Amino acid sequence: xxxxxxxxxxxxxxxxxxxxxxTAGRVIGLLLVDPDDSADxxxxxxxxxxxxxxxxxxxxxxxxxxxxxxxxxxxxRRDRYRLTDDVFGRAFRAKMAEFAAFARLAExxxxxxxxxxxxRARLERMRDMYAFMGREFPGLLDRWDRENRxxxxxxxxxxxxxxxxxxxxxxxxxx
Amino acid sequence: xxxxxxxxxxxxxxxxxxxxxxTAGRVIGLLLVDPDDSADxxxxxxxxxxxxxxxxxxxxxxxxxxxxxxxxxxxxRRDRYRLTDDVFGRAFRAKMAEFAAFARLAExxxxxxxxxxxxRARLERMRDMYAFMGREFPGLLDRWDRENRxxxxxxxxxxxxxxxxxxxxxxxxxx
DNA sequence: TAGTTTGTTCGGATCGTTCCGAACAAACTA
DNA sequence: TAGTTTGTTCGGAACGATCCGAACAAACTA
Numbered sequence: 001x002x003x004x005x006x007x008x009x010x011x012x013x014x015x016x017x018x019x020x021x022x023t024a025g026r027v028i029g030l031l032l033v034d035p036d037d038s039a040d041x042x043x044x045x046x047x048x049x050x051x052x053x054x055x056x057x058x059x060x061x062x063x064x065x066x067x068x069x070x071x072x073x074x075x076x077r078r079d080r081y082r083l084t085d086d087v088f089g090r091a092f093r094a095k096m097a098e099f100a101a102f103a104r105l106a107e108x109x110x111x112x113x114x115x116x117x118x119x120r121a122r123l124e125r126m127r128d129m130y131a132f133m134g135r136e137f138p139g140l141l142d143r144w145d146r147e148n149r150x151x152x153x154x155x156x157x158x159x160x161x162x163x164x165x166x167x168x169x170x171x172x173x174x175x
Numbered sequence: 176x177x178x179x180x181x182x183x184x185x186x187x188x189x190x191x192x193x194x195x196x197x198t199a200g201r202v203i204g205l206l207l208v209d210p211d212d213s214a215d216x217x218x219x220x221x222x223x224x225x226x227x228x229x230x231x232x233x234x235x236x237x238x239x240x241x242x243x244x245x246x247x248x249x250x251x252r253r254d255r256y257r258l259t260d261d262v263f264g265r266a267f268r269a270k271m272a273e274f275a276a277f278a279r280l281a282e283x284x285x286x287x288x289x290x291x292x293x294x295r296a297r298l299e300r301m302r303d304m305y306a307f308m309g310r311e312f313p314g315l316l317d318r319w320d321r322e323n324r325x326x327x328x329x330x331x332x333x334x335x336x337x338x339x340x341x342x343x344x345x346x347x348x349x350x
Numbered sequence: 351t352a353g354t355t356t357g358t359t360c361g362g363a364t365c366g367t368t369c370c371g372a373a374c375a376a377a378c379t380a
Numbered sequence: 381t382a383g384t385t386t387g388t389t390c391g392g393a394a395c396g397a398t399c400c401g402a403a404c405a406a407a408c409t410a
């Protein structure tokens with residue numbers, strides 16, 4: 001019989017594999033199942049048993065990566081945090097930057113490798129494959145947006161592919 | 176002016192972000208640009224300046240993950256290692272397992288979350304999105320195989336999606 | 351059988367990351 | 381202005397992962 005706590009810990013593990021810290025992953029897990037659509041830092045520290053300094057860096061990273069957004073209610077005295085509307089869309093789109101990065105890595109290889117036919121063919125194949133995925137993956141996302149439009153909010157986050165994901169790009173979200 | 180060594184180090188960094196060890200990443204980098212289509216462990220240790228014990232575990236992981244295959248020439252006395260034909264296809268396919276995993280995480284969330292409509296909708300959306308990607312991504316790979324068939328070897332590695340990628344699944348290859 | 355080569359496993363050292371508590375800065379309150 | 385609350389930054393501790401050298405096992409050679 002699973003509990004909310006167990007789910008939060010699972011989420012921590014899952015998102016840690018995506019390159020986030022454990023704490024950041026647990027925050028996302030909590031925001032996913034919490035009835036309130038937002039939480040504040042002291043509350044998160046309390047519920048997750050984490051020092052506020054750690055929470056500060058975790059939330060800072062989550063915000064910079066675009067997974068969580070920070071806001072302050074009109075006359076409020078503390079920030080609140082909620083999941084971005086298109087959290088997972090962003091996660092997937094972050095993958096796309098990876099595709100491009102690996103295509104560039106292949107290019108770098110082509111620039112240094114000699115004229116050996118086999119090596120060149122291998123690197124060209126690598127480059128082309130990642131380029132292909134980088135080209136085609138957005139279409140998949142668009143199709144999902146199209147087929148699952150819930151409200152009239154248009155294609156969720158069609159713009160603003162965030163190239164930075166955390167400070168050094170998220171390793172692999174779609175993974 | 177880039178050199179082969181610099182490329183190998185870059186590859187080490189890139190593949191490290193995918194969840195491989197630095198050494199394993201450098202091995203892949205070297206195999207990518209090396210004119211010989213295979214290498215042996217002592218040679219890799221020499222060229223990469225790594226202890227043979229480290230090389231042993233790196234190669235073992237690469238082999239178990241399906242990125243590198245080990246073979247022994249007919250009357251040879253030492254193993255040789257080469258990139259799998261479909262290295263990157265495997266990498267991409269490993270991502271698919273991730274999709275399924277995150278869909279399951281969402282299910283776990285739905286099992287513990289109350290009846291709050293917003294939370295449930297968010298988790299259902301997460302589940303559906305990852306499920307969608309898990310369904311559709313293979314088609315993308317197949318299409319690439321179809322459009323880039325170089326020889327008559329059929330769709331490269333159509334079978335055998337490797338669920339384990341390293342011991343604990345590769346974080347994000349396609350990423 | 352003795353010796354060599356190849357590869358794996360083990361214990362300890364090293365490295366990078368995360369985390370905590372404390373100090374600090376900024377905004378608000380009384 | 382003094383005090384409180386919120387959030388960030390800093391130094392050090394703790395943890396995990398990798399790596400190395402050494403011991404070990406297995407296969408082959410002479």
